[in-house]
Each structure stands twice: as C-alpha cells, then as structure tokens.
Amino acid sequence: MSAAADARAGALFAHHALLPQGWRRDVLLEWNVHGDLTSVAPDTARTAQTAQAAQAEYVLPGMVNLHSHAFQRALAGLTERAGSASGKAAGKSADSFWTWRELMYRFAGRITPAQIEAIAAQLYAECLRHGYTAMCEFHYIQRDVDGAPYARPAHTAERIAAAARQTGIGLTLLPVLYAHSGFNEQPLIEAQRRFRSDPEFVLRVVEALEGLRGPQLEVGAAPHSLRAASMAQVRELAQALPAGRPLHIHIAEQQLEVDQCLQATGRRPVDYLFDEMPVDARWCLVHATHLSASEVARIAASGAVAGLCPTTEANLGDGLFPLEAFLQAGGRFGIGSDSHVSHSPVEELRWLEYGQRLLHRRRNIAVTDRQRDVATLLWQRALQGGAQASGRRLGALQPGSRADLLVLDAGHPNLDGAAPGEVPGRLLFCGNDNLVRDVLAGGAWVVRDGRHVAQEEIARDYKMALRALRAA
The missing domain is CATH 2.30.40.10 (Urease, subunit C, domain 1)
Structure with missing residues (x-):
C-alpha cells in the first residue's frame, strides 16, 4: 500500500x-x-x-535531499577496504573516487529493476525517518543488463517513482544524459553500457514520465557531467526540456576532472559551462568542489544552486567546497546524500560546517551579517536551495x-x-x-x-x- x-x-x-x-x-x-x-x-x-x-x-x-543515486544505498559500507599494498608498490594509483567507481560499475552492471525499486524504497524510508521529505533522483541506470533498451524507455525510472509512492516521499526524477566516458567524446566503456543515452533518449524518458507528474512528483533532466556529455548535447537537452524544469549536472567534483577539462578545452569546468550555456536558477551544480574565485562568483551571480554532499564528498576524498566565500558572494546551496553513506540531513549539515572549520581552523563559519546562528542558517539555506533545485513548492x-x-x-x-x-x-x-x-x-x-x-x-x-x- x-x-x-x-x-x-x-x-x-x-x-x-x-x-x-x-x-x-x-x-x-x-x-x-x-x-x-x-x-x-x-x-x-x-x-x-x-x-x-x-x-x-x-x-x-x-528537508530536501537534492542529490541521490538510490541504488548505491546497497553499496554503503562495502567499499571501505584499501587496495593491496603490492598494487601501490607496482605504481598503481591509491584508492580514490576513480577506484571506488570501478566497484560501483560492477554492482550497477547486474542490478535488476525490481531490486532498484526495493533498494530505493529502503533508502527513501530511511531518509524520511531522519528528516528528508523530498528527493531529487539523479537516475542513470536506464538500460537492461546487456545494454539494450527496455521496451518502455522509462522502465527503471518508473520503478524509482513506485518506491517514492510506496514510502510517501516527494520526488524529482532526473533522467541522465550519459553519452561519453571522458572529454573529447571518448566512447563509453563496457561497464557503462547501462547508462548510455543521448538527448533524444532522455527526452523520450521525460515524455514517458509525463503522466506521473503531480504535486508529489516532478520530472527534470541531468547531463551527467561535462566529461560524459558534449557541450552540444548539454545545450540540446537544456533547450528541449520544458521551460522551468530543473537541470542538474555533476561538476568539478575531482581535481583530475578539472585537469582533464583544462587539457581538453583550455577552461575549468564551471567556466566552460558558463561560457557556453545560459546557466540560471533552474540549474543545480552538484559538488562544484574545486572552484576558482571567479567561478565562485559566477555561480553565485547566476542564481544556480550548488548541490553539496559532504558525507559522500568526504567518503570519496573529493575535497571541500569553498562555502565561506560562496556565502559572502550570496550563493545558494542545498544538500544531498548522493551515495548514501549517510541518510541524515543533520550529518550533512554538521559536516558541511565542520569541514570549513578544519579548512580555516576557526569556528562558526556558516554565518552572514544578518544571521549569526550557524545551525539556523544551514537549515534555512539548505531548505531554500533544495526547494529551488527540486522544481517543487517546498522548503x-x-x-x-x-x-x-x-x-x-x-x-x-x-x-x-x-x-x-x-x-x-x-x-x-x-x-x-x-x-x-x-x-x-x-x-x-x-x-x-x-x-x-x-x-x-x-x-x-x-x-x-x-x-x-x-x-x-
């Protein structure tokens, strides 16, 4: 029921x-x-x-959880074992986001639609118990285990929607555009076969979900990242998506991603996106961890939301978002649990502040001239940013x-x-x-x-x- x-x-x-x-x-x-x-x-x-x-x-x-990969809930706690010392001695890279991703790919390669629904329902019930009442689901397992399309293009997205109905949580579904394995339109690798999509595919999924839209469910879209979608594809999807629908994108999560973007385009990821696209308030830039001062200012001035996921960003060794400078520039942010090593908005907000204290070696960072209480500012600003990123009347x-x-x-x-x-x-x-x-x-x-x-x-x-x- x-x-x-x-x-x-x-x-x-x-x-x-x-x-x-x-x-x-x-x-x-x-x-x-x-x-x-x-x-x-x-x-x-x-x-x-x-x-x-x-x-x-x-x-x-x-609270609004603005960034979720629900299926990763089943991986939480299972990737906390270091690679072999012999591997490091042989010159292999230390454990990182990129080695974690290989484990995630193996898991994603065999999960069924029914399992996706069961895992999402468990996650959403846990999130509700801890104070999240709405989710934004960044959904990219959209093909069968062999990479073939399902008879209904929105089949796995419909399973996510069913989990939300079962639990009662509000949902913003974000079918993902995932066309390439890296910058310069590198072809997808075999482990990414279930993610493969182009703008036309994503728009078919959006159209197929139209009948599910209502007070408890909105549908937007998400270019996965600038390495997984060309700028032409990002532009095509953004222009074709119905007006006002939310657009989310992973950006500048890892330093290697920034370095690769610089090598491929001569620009940092946020600068590249802003130079090529009219980024506005319907955008949510997820992570945006590694920013220059000018990129901080550009995001803040655009009205876009920075989607921050402190527990996942810590778990994956991503780095720390420049929160103090962003707040001083008038930036908007929300929080998400991403890979779901935590299901609690309290933990996300606490570590958002604690990370800044460790970075600056000071206390009480998340304040403004008008709001001096850290916890009140964090809760209210995360509500506002999350509501905006959801495209729903929340917060x-x-x-x-x-x-x-x-x-x-x-x-x-x-x-x-x-x-x-x-x-x-x-x-x-x-x-x-x-x-x-x-x-x-x-x-x-x-x-x-x-x-x-x-x-x-x-x-x-x-x-x-x-x-x-x-x-x-």
Whole structure:
C-alpha cells in the first residue's frame, strides 16, 4: 500500500514552529486533501478547536535531499577496504573516487529493476525517518543488463517513482544524459553500457514520465557531467526540456576532472559551462568542489544552486567546497546524500560546517551579517536551495507549499527545556540520536514515533533484493 494514499486534510497545533520569518509561537497549520498547506497561523489562541488538532512542541519544515543515486544505498559500507599494498608498490594509483567507481560499475552492471525499486524504497524510508521529505533522483541506470533498451524507455525510472509512492516521499526524477566516458567524446566503456543515452533518449524518458507528474512528483533532466556529455548535447537537452524544469549536472567534483577539462578545452569546468550555456536558477551544480574565485562568483551571480554532499564528498576524498566565500558572494546551496553513506540531513549539515572549520581552523563559519546562528542558517539555506533545485513548492511552512514537516522529539534529553532559537543548534550539534519523531510528507503522516508506516514490509523486500544480489 502506498503511504501517499493516506494523504488527507488535517491540522497540527505547534507550540513552536520555524516559519520563513523565524520561530513563532502557537502556530495552527492546516492542509488540504491534496497535501498543500492552506493556512499557517501563528499566535493562535488555544481554544477547544485547537485542542482537537494534533499537538507538537517543535516543528520544522522537512528537508530536501537534492542529490541521490538510490541504488548505491546497497553499496554503503562495502567499499571501505584499501587496495593491496603490492598494487601501490607496482605504481598503481591509491584508492580514490576513480577506484571506488570501478566497484560501483560492477554492482550497477547486474542490478535488476525490481531490486532498484526495493533498494530505493529502503533508502527513501530511511531518509524520511531522519528528516528528508523530498528527493531529487539523479537516475542513470536506464538500460537492461546487456545494454539494450527496455521496451518502455522509462522502465527503471518508473520503478524509482513506485518506491517514492510506496514510502510517501516527494520526488524529482532526473533522467541522465550519459553519452561519453571522458572529454573529447571518448566512447563509453563496457561497464557503462547501462547508462548510455543521448538527448533524444532522455527526452523520450521525460515524455514517458509525463503522466506521473503531480504535486508529489516532478520530472527534470541531468547531463551527467561535462566529461560524459558534449557541450552540444548539454545545450540540446537544456533547450528541449520544458521551460522551468530543473537541470542538474555533476561538476568539478575531482581535481583530475578539472585537469582533464583544462587539457581538453583550455577552461575549468564551471567556466566552460558558463561560457557556453545560459546557466540560471533552474540549474543545480552538484559538488562544484574545486572552484576558482571567479567561478565562485559566477555561480553565485547566476542564481544556480550548488548541490553539496559532504558525507559522500568526504567518503570519496573529493575535497571541500569553498562555502565561506560562496556565502559572502550570496550563493545558494542545498544538500544531498548522493551515495548514501549517510541518510541524515543533520550529518550533512554538521559536516558541511565542520569541514570549513578544519579548512580555516576557526569556528562558526556558516554565518552572514544578518544571521549569526550557524545551525539556523544551514537549515534555512539548505531548505531554500533544495526547494529551488527540486522544481517543487517546498522548503517553507507557508500557505501554498507542500505540507512537509518534521515534529521533533521534545521529550529527548537533547531538547529538554530548549528555547526555540536553541533547537537548530541542538538538532545539528548535540550528538547522533535521531530527534525526528513524526514526519508529514505531502499531507500524509509517513513516520510515527520514529518508524516509517511501512517499515517492516520495505525492509523485507530490501533484504530479499540484497540476498539475490549476493547470489548473482
């Protein structure tokens, strides 16, 4: 049964809720059967009517996960063994993103559509339990195991959409353009056979998904990277995609990628993209780790979102995004869990800040002149950037937005007696217990008392998928 099917009109009386203008007291939140907030009324008198509504002490908007490769959830924890010492002695490169990618390719080469759906459902349920209420799925396993197209071009994307419906999470599906193995249009290698696509293929997938679009699902597209798609192909896809749909791209994740781009084009990746394309607010530049000062300024001025994935970027040894300079330039960012070594927005935001502290050897980096509280800035800015990157009405407790919200566990010792302004700091920087108690996504209660409403069924299917993969 789909968790989304449980959406119905409802109300919640929050003693403290984080609204766009800040924390407010005695907020009555109401939503309709379509899962949209219809009224957000602070300073509401406590009456017999409000007493009948569900009650909560601390309420936050649900977080957006703007970058996901769902199938990689099944790889988490299985790639943390170093290559052989003899290999290094023979002159082979040390473990890196590129050696991890070889392991990921082997896994991607044999996974079935049914397994993709089961793994995605497990991931999405976990993300909901930790406070994500929406995902952006960067989806590139689009062909059969032998590289042949499926009878329905959107077959595996439809499986991702089914997992989102089962769990109740909001979804932005991003079919991926993946045509080359490297700069200068190098042909794909055998391990990339399931990813092969061109603009025409991606647009067929987008068209096939049209009937699934609705309040809980949007469809955009994603050129995988400048090494995997020519600039002509990127331009063709961007121009043909319906107006306003989100466009995501991996960019400048690894220093080697920057070096290869310089060698092939004479320009760094972000400069190359901006020189050739009108990059604007519908773009999400994922990672953008290795930037020059001028590239920082160009991204910030464009209105595009930097899609940051600190736990994956740390796990893969990518590097640290120049957050301080980006904030000073007025840049927009959101967070994603990417390879899913973590499923928690708390961990992403915490390590976004901690990485900067280690880089600059100072404390409290993610602040501006107007917002001096680190945790509040991180949560609110990630909400805004994630909502923009999703192409959906998210990220704020206000009428017209989706009814996506988190009820925190006010009885937990970490929140005991907390003033509202202290809540974000205690949530992000006070240990690893999950403080999310209940989750509303699109007007449906999908998590209650820390458990997803379909947790056992989803976990059973996930375990069966893993057993089959191990036996393959």
